[in-house]
Amino acid sequence: MTALKNDIFLKTLLKQSVDRTPVWMMRQAGRYLPEYRKIRAEAGSFLDLCTNPELACEVTLQPLERFDFDAAILFSDILTIPDAMGLGLYFSEGEGPKFKKTVRTKADIEALPVFDPLDKLAYVMDAVSLIRKNLQGRVPLIGFSGSPWTLATYMVEGGSSKSFQKVKALMYNEPLLMHQMLDKLAQSVAAYLNAQIAAGAQAVMIFDTWGGMLATEEYLEFSLAYARQVRELLTTNVDGQTIPTLFFTKGGGLWLNEMSKVGFDALGLDWQTDIGFARAQVGDKVALQGNMDPVALYAQPEKITEKVKLILEKYGKGSGHVFNLGHGILPDMNPEHVKAMVDAVHKYSPQYHL
Amino acid sequence: MTALKNDIFLKTLLKQSVDRTPVWMMRQAGRYLPEYRKIRAEAGSFLDLCTNPELACEVTLQPLERFDFDAAILFSDILTIPDAMGLGLYFSEGEGPKFKKTVRTKADIEALPVFDPLDKLAYVMDAVSLIRKNLQGRVPLIGFSGSPWTLATYMVEGGSSKSFQKVKALMYNEPLLMHQMLDKLAQSVAAYLNAQIAAGAQAVMIFDTWGGMLATEEYLEFSLAYARQVRELLTTNVDGQTIPTLFFTKGGGLWLNEMSKVGFDALGLDWQTDIGFARAQVGDKVALQGNMDPVALYAQPEKITEKVKLILEKYGKGSGHVFNLGHGILPDMNPEHVKAMVDAVHKYSPQYHL
Numbered sequence: 081m082t083a084l085k086n087d088i089f090l091k092t093l094l095k096q097s098v099d100r101t102p103v104w105m106m107r108q109a110g111r112y113l114p115e116y117r118k119i120r121a122e123a124g125s126f127l128d129l130c131t132n133p134e135l136a137c138e139v140t141l142q143p144l145e146r147f148d149f150d151a152a153i154l155f156s157d158i159l160t161i162p163d164a165m166g167l168g169l170y171f172s173e174g175e176g177p178k179f180k181k182t183v184r185t186k187a188d189i190e191a192l193p194v195f196d197p198l199d200k201l202a203y204v205m206d207a208v209s210l211i212r213k214n215l216q217g218r219v220p221l222i223g224f225s226g227s228p229w230t231l232a233t234y235m236v237e238g239g240s241s242k243s244f245q246k247v248k249a250l251m252y253n254e255p256l257l258m259h260q261m262l263d264k265l266a267q268s269v270a271a272y273l274n275a276q277i278a279a280g281a282q283a284v285m286i287f288d289t290w291g292g293m294l295a296t297e298e299y300l301e302f303s304l305a306y307a308r309q310v311r312e313l314l315t316t317n318v319d320g321q322t323i324p325t326l327f328f329t330k331g332g333g334l335w336l337n338e339m340s341k342v343g344f345d346a347l348g349l350d351w352q353t354d355i356g357f358a359r360a361q362v363g364d365k366v367a368l369q370g371n372m373d374p375v376a377l378y379a380q381p382e383k384i385t386e387k388v389k390l391i392l393e394k395y396g397k398g399s400g401h402v403f404n405l406g407h408g409i410l411p412d413m414n415p416e417h418v419k420a421m422v423d424a425v426h427k428y429s430p431q432y433h434l
Numbered sequence: 435m436t437a438l439k440n441d442i443f444l445k446t447l448l449k450q451s452v453d454r455t456p457v458w459m460m461r462q463a464g465r466y467l468p469e470y471r472k473i474r475a476e477a478g479s480f481l482d483l484c485t486n487p488e489l490a491c492e493v494t495l496q497p498l499e500r501f502d503f504d505a506a507i508l509f510s511d512i513l514t515i516p517d518a519m520g521l522g523l524y525f526s527e528g529e530g531p532k533f534k535k536t537v538r539t540k541a542d543i544e545a546l547p548v549f550d551p552l553d554k555l556a557y558v559m560d561a562v563s564l565i566r567k568n569l570q571g572r573v574p575l576i577g578f579s580g581s582p583w584t585l586a587t588y589m590v591e592g593g594s595s596k597s598f599q600k601v602k603a604l605m606y607n608e609p610l611l612m613h614q615m616l617d618k619l620a621q622s623v624a625a626y627l628n629a630q631i632a633a634g635a636q637a638v639m640i641f642d643t644w645g646g647m648l649a650t651e652e653y654l655e656f657s658l659a660y661a662r663q664v665r666e667l668l669t670t671n672v673d674g675q676t677i678p679t680l681f682f683t684k685g686g687g688l689w690l691n692e693m694s695k696v697g698f699d700a701l702g703l704d705w706q707t708d709i710g711f712a713r714a715q716v717g718d719k720v721a722l723q724g725n726m727d728p729v730a731l732y733a734q735p736e737k738i739t740e741k742v743k744l745i746l747e748k749y750g751k752g753s754g755h756v757f758n759l760g761h762g763i764l765p766d767m768n769p770e771h772v773k774a775m776v777d778a779v780h781k782y783s784p785q786y787h788l
Contacts, residue, residue, distance in 0.1 A: 178505055234540055243728075243729055243764060244729060245729050245732055245764065248727070248729040248730070248732065248734070249729070249732040252730060252733035252734075253732075253737065254738050255729055284495065292706060293706070294706070294726050294727075295705045295706060295708075295730075296706070296707075296708040296711075297744070297762075298727075299706075304635075331685075331706065332688050333687075333688050334688060334706065334707060334708065334711070350690065351649045352646060352647075352648070352649060352650070352653075352685065353650075353688060354649075354650040354688065357650075357688070366597070373596055373648075373649050373652075374597075375598060375599050375603070376602070376606060376649075377603040378599055378602065378603040378606065378607075379603070379606035379607055383606050383607065390651065406649075410597060410599065
């Protein structure tokens with residue numbers, strides 16, 4: 081493997097000294113880029129892109145040509161695992177992801193197949209290897225998965241949800257079944273991320289998109305406990321290199337202290353969570369990633385610069401902050417506004433690393 | 435006016451000693467009740483019900499016949515003010531509230547009419563007076579409005595939103611215009627709530643449904659500052675009686691300390707916020723209202739009882755806790771499950787008031 085030329089993202093996750101704050105963006109390979117829309121139009125659906133390693137590689141690299149990002153992230157979806165389990169993932173326009181089959185009963189849960197990531201998700205590992213090769217050590221590659229709880233919400237509901245009533249009813253009324261399902265998912269997520277690491281991922285991130293819909297005690301029992309199980313099963317040392325791990329619960333700003341004790345190197349922050357407050361909560365235990373409101377990129381460039389400066393200032397001095405949005409970039413964003421954000425991080429962050 | 439027979443809700447908001455925890459429920463008059471669905475089917479639309487004082491009175495009183503609630507809440511909508519300003523509120527099935535006209539430019543904002551609650555919203559005051567009369571002092575009546583920020587989100591977006599990009603773009607790029615609009619709305623909300631108080635409301639609540647979509651600094655500047663302005667303009671002493679005030683930002687659990695200093699008597703809590711943490715944050719400054727997950731009412735009655743006990747225990751000893759859900763009850767809920775919740779509050783709360 082080629083030596084890594086820019087390692088400030090990985091170093092920052094491990095709170096090692098760097099000379100500026102690294103920056104990347106959730107959904108940085110995506111519809112806001114005309115070059116992405118071109119490939120997507122030729123390829124067909126979003127899933128057609130995900131399942132084609134060459135195209136997935138191509139779109140993963142696109143944003144690096146435009147912006148000085150310090151990491152690449154695998155172009156894929158958080159729901160590959162339930163799809164590989166046979167639930168039939170599809171996307172209907174404007175409604176988000178859906179599954180043809182749902183998982184709601186004891187029989188459904190017991191019938192979930194034992195999951196071999198190298199079998200059904202070989203296309204993901206192929207994409208990881210290819211991207212890693214084509215990156216040529218420019219920046220590190222992030223692998224990822226949905227969290228066990230978040231996967232379970234989609235599997236039980238059959239898609240996105242507003243109130244999560246089916247999955248929560250299962251959780252309240254059949255907690256043992258829910259635990260059985262989450263245990264199966266935690267093992268699957270760990271196997272999947274380990275396979276991504278083996279294929280070349282240099283950091284891994286777990287997206288807990290819907291943990292923030294739970295009350296505290298349920299968050300700890302049904303979401304965080306299984307993120308911890310995944311973490312414990314991860315192989316985070318490869319040829320003497322540490323593979324840093326990130327965990328992001330959207331809407332989880334109230335539980336950062338608990339999250340910081342689970343073993344992840346870094347926690348993602350949504351934009352509602354004040355990053356100064358977050359740092360005070362987690363102390364030196366973990367790095368933090370975030371957290372500009374993705375909608376703030378609709379602001380004029382001068383305002384975007386101001387927002388970047390405020391977030392850098394709130395985090396303050398020292399390593400441990402990866403600049404990012406607090407959620408994925410929106411599809412109609414002007415790429416020039418992304419440039420304003422990235423440039424501001426490059427320009428105004430070195431003073432915090434003296 | 436008839437003397438109030440059950441004042442534990444009002445006393446609790448003022449942190450005066452009571453012998454058990456009061457309980458009511460957001461959207462307690464609503465579709466989960468067959469007797470509501472009957473009236474609604476006869477009346478026509480939701481807005482037909484709201485604008486007819488006799489019917490609004492009838493449905494407001496319905497849940498009190500079934501459950502031992504300690505407060506009634508005016509049957510109305512949070513968006514009556516923009517409707518009265520001429521924006522044309524309507525509801526399309528499954529899509530939530532919408533406006534025929536939007537407010538997006540300087541001209542739109544300047545054209546917003548000076549708002550006289552006794553003119554366009556006389557039907558609300560008639561409903562308040564009629565309900566108060568028909569309650570015959572059984573329990574106090576709560577009046578309410580949407581918060582200035584929340585009203586602004588609907589007025590700019592033209593309805594519900596996922597990303598709030600139009601209203602946030604206005605906020606980022608035209609902050610002075612946004613402040614002008616919010617100032618107008620704060621004056622309107624205060625005039626509206628003062629009119630409800632004059633008509634007989636014995637407590638008033640401000641619903642900031644979308645404040646939680648903001649980053650901290652924007653929350654303080656564009657949501658909380660205008661809630662404070664409303665509070666300062668309220669007439670909260672009527673014939674020697676204090677009219678307690680409540681403020682509820684959904685998704686605002688991270689900002690309770692700031693909220694507790696604004697002058698409200700009580701703060702609403704969503705279900706994600708741990709009520710023990712919340713009490714530690716606000717100290718003795720305010721009472722707290724909440725905060726069972728509305729989806730937890732899908733659990734079996736024994737589980738509901740367990741959830742109620744946990745929330746009571748987390749709040750702990752002493753006055754200052756009004757039991758409620760953390761959001762409105764869902765329309766397909768089984769009323770028997772509501773009964774389990776109310777009964778559990780009645781049964782298990784007295785020990786915290788010894």
